[in-house]
Amino acid sequence: MLSPTDPLDAKPRSTPVPDGVPAGRRVSPGCPERPPGPCAPPGLEEALSSLGLEGEREYAGDIFAEVMEYLGLAGDTLYLAVHLLDSYLGAGRVRLHRLQLLGVACLFVACKMEECVLPEPASLCLLGDGSFSRAELLCAERRILSRLDFRLHHPGPLLCLGLLAALARSGPQVLLLATYFLELSLLEAEAAGWEPGRRAAAALSLAHRVLHGAGSGPEPALYSRAELGPVEPCMVRAALRGPAPGLAAIFLKYARPQRQGTSLAAARLLRHPPAGPP
Template sequence: MVCPALPQMALPRTVTPEMRALVVDWLVQVHEYLGLAGDTLYLAVHLLDSYLRCSRVRLHRLQLLGMACLFVACKMEECVLPEPASLCLLGAGSFSQAELLRAERRILSRLDFRLHHPGPLLCLELLAALAGSNPQVMLLAAYFLELSLLEVEAAGWEPSRCAAAALSLARRVLHVAGSGLEPALYSPAELGPLEPCMARAVLRGPAPGRAAIFLKYARPQRRGTSLFAARLLRCPQPGPP
């Protein structure tokens, strides 16, 4: 069953946007350490937001909820599952295997097994292919898209709109000319709320509790994308003559 999009993210009173960002940042670290697929991370964050939107969560159980959402996402997206014992070790002993499995059952029950969610990564790949985007644009757009996971304002938007906003912002700051195949799925007004949100996340830089994605994209494997992304936003590259 498909997990519906969230029209507007509303956090419980006990969870602030900063607390949510801390958990998502930690999930990014766990996700990278385990070498999981990209779609697994996006599904885990979507499940986390879906649960937070309809349930009350005690603050000291927020990390457990995040790990349980990642565990459920692994069952949906991965061929080889991480062992619950390994996930508990990554949680530094803050929860047991029994607590992790109970949290998993609560998520499944509360969300009524609506677990499938079309992730934005596939949308980004399709849009980039249609637009004839080069690897640099694709990598920068992927960085913008992943940073948006930290922002509560971006939660709940359709995956295709998030992907389109990330690609549009990346193409604009790099001044990449279109190929004539660039899809016009959304107007600039429809992408308006998302692009500034992504830009603010980039300009904020590796703030405490929000550094995992910056460090991930600073590595040579991702061409140090995060190291120059903020500079590009402040001073976009000149377009071709």
């Protein structure tokens, strides 16, 4: 039972919105507001139509806008943060309205494990849009360390994916697509119980087949086809779901030119798979 003063159990508080900033919007330090409606690149309309995403034109320009990742963190940090979050929730309960604080605190701890340069706590508080303070974030960090007994190391799936891709001599396109499938699995509850190596192997196997057709790609090195069978459909469903409300972040991230429009290409190839090798 959490104590009344626990930072993860406190009542939500409201923060006044600075003058000149519309309600519900957040302005990051050093990042001036962009004018609305950035221009989408040529071919975007056709791509959205072919994928059945005509309803997404309203924010299609934002998919391809030249915007940096807010914190610029490494991929391993993301997977460790999700692992810490799952571990904390597995060890006890937390109030729903403090779940965002818990997530950001897990990200803060993961940054200390994986990053060379730490983000400022104040920058992380911006992610909560004023729903918690710097002091609450630091208290939540201590609570996480205590509940997990400082067991913070976790062999993330990205490391496994890199090793498996090197063994299979997978090309950069295959590796990028596999990374996308692997990240999509973070959104699926059923994938939480699969070990990192199994998820990585499934993502790599699926990427080979999507790009080169059925029967292509190396034989699984660590897992049998039967063991990978339940994992791949989960990733396929997530990729075909596209920018669903509340689940669009990864799709939009991999739709950007910096990642070669991978999410758009993946949905198209999954709907119209290439023929396999003779």
